[in-house]
Amino acid sequence: MPQAGLTLFAISAILIAVYYELSLKARLSAIGVGRVIEPLGNTDCANVEELQACEKIVLHMPSGLLYLACSTPTERRRWLPALDVFQEDEVTFNDYIATYDLATGAVTRLTFSGGFPTSQGYASHGLDVVTSASNPRELFVYAINHRKPIRGPGKLVGADSVVEIFKTTVGGSTLTHVKTVESSTIVTPNDVVGFPDGKSFYFTNDHGVKIGLTRWLEWFGLARTSVGYCHVEEGCKVAISGLHGANGITRAQNGTVYVANAKFGQIHVLEEQNEHYLVSTDTIALDRLTDNLSIDANGALWAAGVPSALPFLSAYHDSEKVAPSSALRIAKNTGAKAFFGEKLKVDKVFEDDGKQASAITSVVYDAKRGALFLSGKLAAPDPRVFSTHLTVCKV
Numbered sequence: 001m002p003q004a005g006l007t008l009f010a011i012s013a014i015l016i017a018v019y020y021e022l023s024l025k026a027r028l029s030a031i032g033v034g035r036v037i038e039p040l041g042n043t044d045c046a047n048v049e050e051l052q053a054c055e056k057i058v059l060h061m062p063s064g065l066l067y068l069a070c071s072t073p074t075e076r077r078r079w080l081p082a083l084d085v086f087q088e089d090e091v092t093f094n095d096y097i098a099t100y101d102l103a104t105g106a107v108t109r110l111t112f113s114g115g116f117p118t119s120q121g122y123a124s125h126g127l128d129v130v131t132s133a134s135n136p137r138e139l140f141v142y143a144i145n146h147r148k149p150i151r152g153p154g155k156l157v158g159a160d161s162v163v164e165i166f167k168t169t170v171g172g173s174t175l176t177h178v179k180t181v182e183s184s185t186i187v188t189p190n191d192v193v194g195f196p197d198g199k200s201f202y203f204t205n206d207h208g209v210k211i212g213l214t215r216w217l218e219w220f221g222l223a224r225t226s227v228g229y230c231h232v233e234e235g236c237k238v239a240i241s242g243l244h245g246a247n248g249i250t251r252a253q254n255g256t257v258y259v260a261n262a263k264f265g266q267i268h269v270l271e272e273q274n275e276h277y278l279v280s281t282d283t284i285a286l287d288r289l290t291d292n293l294s295i296d297a298n299g300a301l302w303a304a305g306v307p308s309a310l311p312f313l314s315a316y317h318d319s320e321k322v323a324p325s326s327a328l329r330i331a332k333n334t335g336a337k338a339f340f341g342e343k344l345k346v347d348k349v350f351e352d353d354g355k356q357a358s359a360i361t362s363v364v365y366d367a368k369r370g371a372l373f374l375s376g377k378l379a380a381p382d383p384r385v386f387s388t389h390l391t392v393c394k395v
Contacts, residue, residue, distance in 0.1 A: 037307055037324045041350040041372070042357070045393040048100060050107045054375040054390060056127040056191065056248075059364045060139065061297050063170050066100040066364065066373055068390070069124035069143060079123055079154075081146050081161065082190060082206055084215065086154030093121020093148050097141065097166075097175060100390060102371055110168070114177035120147035120160060126191030126203070126248075126292075133196035141166040141175060142194035142201050158210025161189050163203060163230065183236035185228045191292060193251045200231040200276075202239060204246040204259060218245065219263055227259060229276040240278040243268055248292035248362075250301070258301055260290040267293070267303065267330070284330060284344060291376075292362040300331040304363045304376070307351065322354030327363040327372060349395055350374065357391045370394055 053076045054068040075095065078087040099108045116122075125144035132138035143166065146159035162182045166175040178198065190206035207215045208224030218224065225246035230236035245263030252258070257270040257278060267290065269282035289306040296302060305326035327350035333342050350363070350372060361376035374391040 037353045038348075038351055039353065040348060041327075041393060041395050042352040044395075045356055045391055048105075048107065048390040048392065051098060051100060051375070051390040054098070055125055055361050056292055057362045057364050057373055057375045057390075058127055058129045059294070059366055059373070060129055060131075060170065061366070061368070062131075062136075064102055064366060064369060065171065066102070066390075067127065067129045067141070068098045068100065068375065069095070069127040070098055071095040071124055075123075079146070079159075081154075081159040081188065081210075082125070084211070086158070086211075088148050088154045091123070091148070093117070093123050095122050095124035097124070097127070097143065099171075102366070102369060102392065108173055110173055110175045112166075112175050112177065114166075116164065116166075116175075116177035116180075117145075118147075120150065122164075123147065123159070126189065128192050128194045128201070130194045130196050130198075132198060137170050139168050139170060139172075140178075140194055140196070140198040141168060142192045144189045144192055144203070145180075146189075156211065158188070161186055163189060163192055163201065165194075165198060165201075165232070167198065179232050181230050181232060181236070183228075183230060185230070185236040185238060189228075190247050191249045193249050193257070199233065200229070202249060202251065202257060202276075202278075203228050203230070204249045206245070206247055206262070227257070227270065227278055229278075239276060240270060240280065243280075248290070248304070250293040250295050252295055252299070252301075258284075258293050258295075260293050260303060262289055262291060265289050267301070284346075286328065286346060288326065288328075290328070291360070294362070294364045296365045297367040298331070300329050300365070300367075302363050302365050303328045303330065304360050304374070305348070305351075306360075322358035324352060324354045325357045325360035325374065325376070326351040327360070327365075327374060329365070350393060360391075365395070 054070040056069045058067045079091040123146040128142045130140045143164045146161045149160045165178040187205045188207040190204045192203040194201040205226045223244045225243045226241040227239045229239040245261040247262035248260040255272045259268040265286045267284040270278040271281045291304040294302045305328045307324040329347045333345040357374045360374045364373045372393045372395045
């Protein structure tokens with residue numbers, strides 16, 4: 001019996017060691033355990049104090065206008081379906097979309113029209129702004145809306161999430177509501193990428209179900225997030241399922257779709273097929289978790305990096321805490337390593353310990369103007385004065 005027990009112990013130790021090397025070690029590294037923060041690109045920055053808790057930012061390249069899906073830190077800490085926060089009785093559901101003009105410093109809070117919002121309100125999350133295919137002065141705005149639930153309390157039924165479509169003009173101050181897209185396929189929408197027809201879009205479901213303890217199993221490898229496709233006249237469908245940690249989404253000019261894996265430090269590379277189905281063709285490995293994605297005018301892919309996951313989650317619930325942030329650029333490798341098959345080069349362009357830019361969820365680079373925009377839940381350098389803002393850095 002002692003010998004049998006010793007053998008069992010030895011086998012268990014081997015299995016644990018194998019699991020650590022093959023899985024757990026990489027997971028701990030991705031969430032930032034033991035990571036040393038290396039300040040980079042954070043010295044020539046300015047803050048735009050008026051813009052608070054803007055989860056997603058999108059650059060309209062021709063005009064240089066930045067569009068932002070904003071809230072307040074208080075609202076975010078009480079209603080954040082992606083992180084299982086459902087306190088709708090303490091939330092106004094009065095979020096907004098704003099623009100920021102780098103050239104003038106002007107911040108404009110856009111006015112909704114066309115009967116929006118309804119009594120269920122607007123709780124912002126993902127956002128995309130697309131130039132109309134028929135009129136370059138006209139823009140279509142696609143926005144995730146985690147509406148107030150009407151079938152029961154949020155902690156039991158989740159958010160009544162939909163995708164809203166608006167129409168506006170370049171530099172305009174009004175968002176005219178075009179359509180609310182509801183579907184059983186839109187389960188836990190996180191981010192959206194729209195088409196220039198003003199009628200269709202891809203979106204990510206960041207969990208397999210709206211609520212429930214099984215959502216936490218996705219942190220341990222349960223792959224049930226997805227990308228959906230909707231057309232206002234044809235309905236919605238799952239474009240690809242079985243993904244890990246689907247979060248931010250963006251689409252290149254050649255049709256390649258990139259989806260951030262917010263739980264495993266990767267980016268899914270997806271290619272469009274007939275009828276807007278998607279197939280996975282590659283995975284970009286990163287050394288940290290990522291949130292939203294964007295593509296600059298040079299074709300480089302940018303990702304909001306999370307150097308350390310635990311402080312990031314803690315900062316969402318405690319305004320006295322900050323969390324380190326980073327911005328990663330992924331571009332075609334033109335160096336010597338390209339000869340040996342390393343097609344892409346990943347560069348860390350920005351990193352901060354959280355005093356300048358905390359818990360960043362979205363980064364956008366304006367290649368024409370040399371400006372890097374960072375947004376999320378941010379804290380002022382003086383920890384005694386909590387202040388949220390958009391950060392703009394010259395890089």
